[in-house]
Amino acid sequence: MPFIAPIIKELLLLLRDRVGLIILFLLPLCLVIFITVTQPDALNHTQKLSVLIVNQAKTPYSKAIVKAIKKLDGLKVTNKRYKLSATRRDVAQGKYQAALFIPYNFNKKNTITIYLDPTVPDAIKGQLELTSKYLTQTIQVKAASQRMGRTLIKPTTIKSQYITIGGNFARPNVVQENVPAWSLFGMFFVVIPLAGMMVRERELGVLQRLKIAPISNFSLSLGRVIAFIILNQLQLWVMLSAGLFILPLFGLPTLDLSGHVWQVLIIGVFASLAAIGFGSLVGSLTRTYEQAAFIGPFIIVILAAIGGILVPTYMMPTVMQPISEFSPLHWAHQSFIEILVRHATLEDIRYYLLALFSFFIGTFLLSLWIQNRRSI
């Protein structure tokens, strides 16, 4: 049978290519695991909405509402003795996804306000309003029957409001949330040309010339970093332009960068540094172009999955949420969300920027160390 020899040959070639086999088996396995466990209904439990309850009124009726809400499934309730300003601050900063605020004058005004984090989808907002209305009415009917007070005959008003650090209450649209997220994803794919070029320089022997030229490895690497930052910025602004000019042609809202251009530029540079540091490390560790072109993107997809690009972090299973803190894509994505959705300031995102910069320094120095150790 003439095809036996080619079969044996192909199998032998595959067995000799250990890295190729690792790529074929281990990386898809990682992808299957990470993508699956980051899905909202993974591990058989759906994510609970974190809700802050501030009951300033402390009336029998308000206490009954709090008690009923605490019994609801799907909510992770925290009670705090907060003022209105602290309640709004915690929601605006994303510490809680929603806050149910029952004021001191509840008996008089008969109004409950629900404050919402702008990342909470409209559907959940609607559910929260409906449930609150239903609960208050049920309690009112029961209270009326037990003569808890004449003032409770009038139905309680439920008001809801999205709240942000910058005081802008506009609910972010799909464009505002998705364009920066996927732009970041694209920026990190710079690993393919960057690592590929480093591997090619080694394969071609150009590295020999570079090593004896009167220029340090640091200067060469720095030149590469700067070139790729420029490329990355162009890439980011081309993608953001799609949100500004192309997506509106399909009837979608326009990306709103008003007043945030400088912040976006700064996040872009820091995200770019992290992506380039990662690319340099992949380029130093891999031995062939094929390895670099496969391993790099694979890790990026995993970092995007755990970093909240594919599925928002708050919708991930509880066990996965702390893990997302270790993804540079999460730091960059959160920076964009804070600025574009929560209208935060650069000071508010300083720790994310610091994390991105530290990631760059770590990966870049490690990459230089590997390059210096490696003989030609």
Place this chain on the structure above:
Amino acid sequence: MNSEIIQIEGLHKRYPKAKREALQGVNLTIQTGEFFGLLGPNGCGKTTLISILCGLINSSRGYMNILGHPVPQEIKTVNQKIGLVPQELAIYPTLTFEENLRFFARLYGLSGTQMKQRIKECIACACLEEFANKPIKSYSGGMKRRANLVISLLHQPQFLILDEPTVNVDPQSRNVIFEVLKELNNQGTTILYTTHYLEEAQQMCSRVAIMDHGKIIEEDTPDNLIRQQPGCSDLGEVFLHLTGHHLRDAS
């Protein structure tokens, strides 16, 4: 009057996990202006010696002085004065020849009119005027080899190291390479040349050293070596007489 451009004494190199040393006490002296051939079978230590000379790898022990500077201590100073033509085509294939020249010229600190002039001279030296603005990947093997050579000449090195520069080269390109090297040598550039083409070495080199098993086993002018070995009429026969006929497969 000749002066020593390279002085090597008791040079040893052992690679990690290697059973035996790649260099086992190499002693070598090359005078200024020499066209020196370094010959030897595969795996004899030629490339290791060249890599140590250029500072690409460190020796395990031994003394080295190049152009009056101790190496590796002053390798950065030395590297500004030496040129290396690697065995591989160490050029960016997607860039044009001129773009490659410009990049390496800048690395060596050339700029402005001086850079333009040197690039023009190098393009002419490689006889590639018509193709200078075409990507290297579109070149034939011989053209690539010529380009690979002249990029190492951009900074006008005093000492040029060539690691098998004529592998897979057509006779016309080989002739151009020889002409360029002869001209450089006449102008005072010292050349260290490794090759497996022994007739080339006999024709070009003023002195040759034959290496085997990490040591220099013979060193003299090609004529003297031929005369000293009974029954040998050319350098190829001398080489086989000294290193044996058994295969030297190295990986």
